[in-house]
Amino acid sequence: xxxxxxxxxxxxPIENPGEAYKRRKTTRGNFELYSWVFMRASGVVLLVLxxxxxxxxxxxxxxxxxxxxxxxxxxxxxPFWQVIDLVMLWLAMLHGTNGMRTIVNDYAERDGLRxxxxxxxxxAFVVVTVLGTxxxxxxxxxxxxxxxNLLPSFCTA
Amino acid sequence: MPSAPAGTLYRxxxxxxxxxxxxxxxxxxxxxxxxxxxxxxxxxxxxxxxxAVIGTYKNPIMGLGEAGLVAAIVFHAxxxxxxxxxxxxxxxxxxxxxxxxxxxxxxxxTMAGFLPRHLMHVFGGE
Numbered sequence: 001x002x003x004x005x006x007x008x009x010x011x012x013p014i015e016n017p018g019e020a021y022k023r024r025k026t027t028r029g030n031f032e033l034y035s036w037v038f039m040r041a042s043g044v045v046l047l048v049l050x051x052x053x054x055x056x057x058x059x060x061x062x063x064x065x066x067x068x069x070x071x072x073x074x075x076x077x078x079p080f081w082q083v084i085d086l087v088m089l090w091l092a093m094l095h096g097t098n099g100m101r102t103i104v105n106d107y108a109e110r111d112g113l114r115x116x117x118x119x120x121x122x123x124a125f126v127v128v129t130v131l132g133t134x135x136x137x138x139x140x141x142x143x144x145x146x147x148x149n150l151l152p153s154f155c156t157a
Numbered sequence: 158m159p160s161a162p163a164g165t166l167y168r169x170x171x172x173x174x175x176x177x178x179x180x181x182x183x184x185x186x187x188x189x190x191x192x193x194x195x196x197x198x199x200x201x202x203x204x205x206x207x208x209a210v211i212g213t214y215k216n217p218i219m220g221l222g223e224a225g226l227v228a229a230i231v232f233h234a235x236x237x238x239x240x241x242x243x244x245x246x247x248x249x250x251x252x253x254x255x256x257x258x259x260x261x262x263x264x265x266x267t268m269a270g271f272l273p274r275h276l277m278h279v280f281g282g283e
Contacts, residue, residue: 040241047234054227059271063278064223067211069204072197089194096187103180124191132194135201143203150204 035098042095049088073141074152082136089132097125171254179236182229189226220279224272231267235260 057071058064075081100121108114142155199207213219239256243249249256 040244043234043237043241047237050230050234054230054271058223058227058278059274063275064220065215065278069200069207072200072207073204076200092190093194096183096190099180099183100187103184128191128194131198135198139201146204150208 039095039098042091046088046091046095049084049091052084053088069150070152073139074154076136076139077141077152077154086133086136089136090129093125093129093132097121171257175236175239175257175260179233179240182233185229186226186233217279220276223279224275227271227275228264228268231264231271232260235263235267 056075057067076085101118104114104117104121108117142151148156196207196210199210214223236257239253239260242256243253
């Protein structure tokens with residue numbers, strides 16, 4: 001080691017010698033990194049869930065013409081479809097809201113506009129996700145006061 | 158407006174247009190999703206309320222809209238896989254154009270399987 005380097009080291013002592021080297025000293029967290037990873041991970045899962053959803057609801061059986069209360073009740077009478085649809089609801093809302101957040105950040109250049117658009121976006125996320133979750137869990141496939149011909153066949157059995 | 162740099166990897170070609178299409182389809186799907194959760198929530202109100210609203214969807218105009226929605230979802234899904242391959246596969250950036258044509262090919266095959274059956278349901282009557 002040369003004399004100048006020794007002097008420089010003496011003037012600037014290492015504060016925590018055992019600490020790992022950090023390339024970036026100031027940080028605002030890794031939120032954007034996790035969001036980037038989440039979009040890819042949730043995207044793969046959503047591809048499978050939504051393709052199954054579209055096949056079961058639009059292609060199999062009578063397709064779109066068969067969709068009514070009895071069809072939905074028939075699915076949600078089973079915990080399997082409740083869980084599938086709950087996971088799909090949450091992943092799709094998070095994936096979609098995060099995508100919209102990216103777009104708002106890209107195009108809404110005025111601070112005030114960007115803030116209000118994001119407040120509206122996050123409000124829509126909370127309202128729709130909470131509503132959808134409550135509906136899946138509090139749903140009754142055989143409401144007592146409803147006409148029997150609108151209900152799935154197992155209600156009268 | 159700042160002038161566009163020439164000869165960049167993405168600008169104005171397959172990379173940029175697939176990125177634009179991914180954003181546009183993503184926004185469309187998001188707004189549909191909000192409406193879709195709200196209308197499905199009517200099952201919690203009453204069978205009559207749900208059937209009444211779903212009944213207004215059962216016409217040719219909404220049927221074509223559903224076909225467009227499925228097209229947007231299929232493109233967004235396959236292009237999303239392509240975008241992950243560009244990110245994670247070592248040769249992804251080299252083949253990103255070829256992969257867009259693979260995406261379009263898979264899109265055509267998937268829609269060819271879906272459209273006839275869906276349009277039959279929509280226009281075929283009961």
